[in-house]
Amino acid sequence: MSDAERLRELEARVRRLEDAEAIRALKQRYGELVDARYGADGPKPRAELEPIARELATLFTEDAVWDAGGRLGRCEGREAIYQRFLEPTLLASRHWFVAPRIHVEGDTARATWDLLSPCTTPDGTKRWMAGIEEDAYARVDGRWLHHRMKLHVLLFEPRGGGGGGGDVP
Numbered sequence: 001m002s003d004a005e006r007l008r009e010l011e012a013r014v015r016r017l018e019d020a021e022a023i024r025a026l027k028q029r030y031g032e033l034v035d036a037r038y039g040a041d042g043p044k045p046r047a048e049l050e051p052i053a054r055e056l057a058t059l060f061t062e063d064a065v066w067d068a069g070g071r072l073g074r075c076e077g078r079e080a081i082y083q084r085f086l087e088p089t090l091l092a093s094r095h096w097f098v099a100p101r102i103h104v105e106g107d108t109a110r111a112t113w114d115l116l117s118p119c120t121t122p123d124g125t126k127r128w129m130a131g132i133e134e135d136a137y138a139r140v141d142g143r144w145l146h147h148r149m150k151l152h153v154l155l156f157e158p159r160g161g162g163g164g165g166g167d168v169p
Helices: 003-036 046-057 078-085
Strands: 060-069 073-076 096-105 108-120 126-140 143-158
Touching (some): 003 096
16 A cells, blocks of 8 residues: 555544544534523523524534434424424433444444433423434535434333432433
8 A cells, every 4th residue: 555545544534533523512512402492490481492492403404304203203304393492392301422333424424322311201200211313414514414313212211219319300
C-alpha cells in the first residue's frame, strides 16, 4: 500500500469517527430537549414549549419519520414532529441513550441505542421505560440529522419504592 493510499484510508477512518461523534452529540441534544419540555410541575407552558419543540424539529430532516409506536405515536415530516413535541404526553421524563452501535456510510448512517427513561404518566404514576431505538441519519448541508427514528418499548412498568435514591422525575 502506498503512502498516499494509507493517508486516504486514515482520513476516511478519522472522518467516520468524527461523524459518529457528531451523531452521539445529536442524540444527546435530542434527549436534552425532549426532557427540557418538563418543569417541576409537569409540562412547561406553551410559550416555553414552542422554542424547545422548534429546536427539536430542526434535529430532523424535512421528510423524517418519528415513530414511538402505540401510545406515543408516529409522525412524518419536520412540521408534524414540531407539532408532536408541542403536546407532551407525560408529566416528566429523563432520557438516557446508552450503548450506541453507530455505522456511518458516507452521508448516511444508522444506529441502535438502548434507552432507559424514568418518567411520570399523566395519572401521576412513576414508571421505568426501557427500549431500543433504531435510527437512520442523513448529512444535510454538512450537518447530521435524524431521518428515521423508531422506538421499540420493551418495558413500561411502575417504579417500586425503597432504595433511598431520591426522587427522579
